[in-house]
Every structure is written in structure tokens, then in C-alpha cells.
Amino acid sequence: MLGSKRFDPVRIGVIGTGNMGAQHARNLALGVMGAQLVALADPDETRARQLAEELGVPHVFADWRALLDRDDVDAVVIAAPSPTRAEMVPAAAQAGKDIFCEKPAAVDAATARRIARLVKEQGVVYQMGFMRRFDPSYARARQRIDEGAIGEPVLVRVSSREEAPRPTQFVPRATGMFVESSIHDFDLARWLMGDEVVRVYAQGRHVYPQFNAPDDVDVVTATLTFARGGMGLHDNHRYSGYGYHIQTEVLGTEGVLQIGYAHHDACVLLKRGQQSSDYVVDWLDRFRDAYRIELQHFVDCVRTGTPPAIGLEDGIRALEIAEAALESIKTGLPADVKRGDVL
Secondary structure: OOOOOOOOOEEEEEEOOOHHHHHHHHHHHHOOOOEEEEEEEOOOHHHHHHHHHHHOOOEEEOOHHHHHOOOOOOEEEEOOOHHHHHHHHHHHHHOOOEEEEEOOOOOOHHHHHHHHHHHHHHOOOEEEEOHHHHOHHHHHHHHHHHOOOOOOEEEEEEEEEOOOOOOHHHOOOOOOHHHHOHHHHHHHHHHHHOOOEEEEEEEEEOOOHHHOOOOOOOEEEEEEEEOOOOEEEEEEEOOOOOOOEEEEEEEEOOEEEEEEEOOOOOOOEEEOOEEEOOOOOOHHHHHHHHHHHHHHHHHHHHHHOOOOOOOHHHHHHHHHHHHHHHHHHHHOOOEEOOOOOOO
């Protein structure tokens, strides 16, 4: 709860034990100080029990509501699919549980605003899962910008490229590339520029047949206009053909910051007819430390009763940008970002 300090461990339950939830569970069990992982919930109870045995977690539930009913759960990590959050987050808040929620905050900004009002009324801690802000290189970049190292930021370029398309079983429940993937980039853009996006011009196309759901695309670009006149360029691709590649550049009036990398090894072989180098494999390979650090931040906030650095407003603002991008693709024209009151 906000404003209340505690010194005993924070007893946490994880809802959703797929790839993301399992990683959060492992971090809580093995790498986050002040946390005690006490419960897991997943409709796939067999998967959840296997993870519980691996980590020594005492309680496993097929129904997430049973986890919320427990008095020995102080906080929850929600890593279930995006459409479930409209029900799960309010229920967790009403149960008095502090909340860490994976991105996006909801499937749309209007739903996220309703969630925000409920969370505010209950007075619980809520942290949004934008882990890239906790990556040491991105955190350092923001610090350098705040110190004035590059003068006034005027242009941000944000690229996201997956090593391979997502498995087809995830596609039917996805809410679209802008909401599920580019949401990270939109958050980074506004955070690094220290400004809000007011207009978006987006383009996209289908490449892979399994992603031909309505309103979805596989390759996108988006031009962003910021309130103070700054500019942004974003590209996102479901399949890079070489590795997982997240890279950002912030151009200022007095210099530039480049964040991110594609290669693990800085040694690249250049030889006639061939080039040899390694590549980052996937999201966990690149952001392993960031996932642990963001959970440590959450636990520290719960223990001290202080608001996290990333909250529901950040999730809502990123969703508003994603919705403007989708509108732009539909119309072929730039779209204004429709900002609403968070509370």
C-alpha cells in the first residue's frame, strides 16, 4: 500500500507462468532482495506446478482468483495475456494487493483509464512493466540527457526487430503489433525526449500469413511529432533474419547518444566473401538484467510505500500513441494523439 513502510519480505504471487511469467518468478525466487515468492497461478496447472517444483513455491492455482484470496500474498505480478488485465488488475487492487503488471496496461487506453481510477481509489502500489527503462544502458542515457550532455533532444530513433516471428498460437490473442510490441518504443521515445507525442504518421504491411488478423501488420514505421517540436522515427519488424535487435539514438543540439547493440562480441571478422559475427538471440538475452532490476524496484517501492518510477499514466500515454498509429495506418494520414485524463 502507498505510504506504508514494511521491513519483512514482500510475499508475492505470479499470475501467468508462460515465458515472461516464468522469468519473473525465477527472478523473484533467486535474484530480488526482500521478495518471497509464495504462489503461482495459471490455467495450465501442469506448467505452473513444474515451475513451482523448480523454485520451491508452496502454492499453485489454476484459477488466479484463488491466489488473490490468500492473506499470505501481499503483491502480485501479472504476466497473463493482455485482454485479461481489465479484470485481473481491478480485482487485485480491490483485494488490497500491490501490483506489478506487464505491458500493455490494457488492450486500449479507455480501459487503462478505468483501471487507473480503480487502482487510485484502492491506494495500492502499481508498477508498469516497461523494463527497457531499467536496462543500465538506457538508464545511463536518460541520466546523460538530464545532465545536458547532448543539449536539447531534437530527434529520437527507435528500432525493434525480432529474431523470428512469434509462434502462431500466440497470434489469435494478440492485440496488434503497435500495442503488443511498439508500445515499448513509444514509451522509450517520450521518456528519453522528456516530452509527449502529439501526432503520429504510421505505415505498415503484412508479410507473414499467420499475422493477417484485422488491424495488424508485420513491418511498421511511425513518424512521431512531439509537443515541443521534437521528432521521432520508429521501425518495427517481426523477423530480422539475423537476431534480436533493439537500438535507439537520441540526437541533441550538442551531440548524440546511441543505445543498444546487435552483437555480443565486439570483434567482427571482415573477410572477402564473408562476414562473421554473433547476434543477440532474444528478449531475455538482451534484457536479462533489466527484468531483474525492474522487479527489485517494485519490491523496494512496496516495502517503502513509495510510488514506482513507472506507473499507469506511462502505460496509458503509450497506448494513446499506439492507437494514433493504428488510426494513421487505417486512414493513410497523420493522426493526432487523443490524450485523456488519467484520473
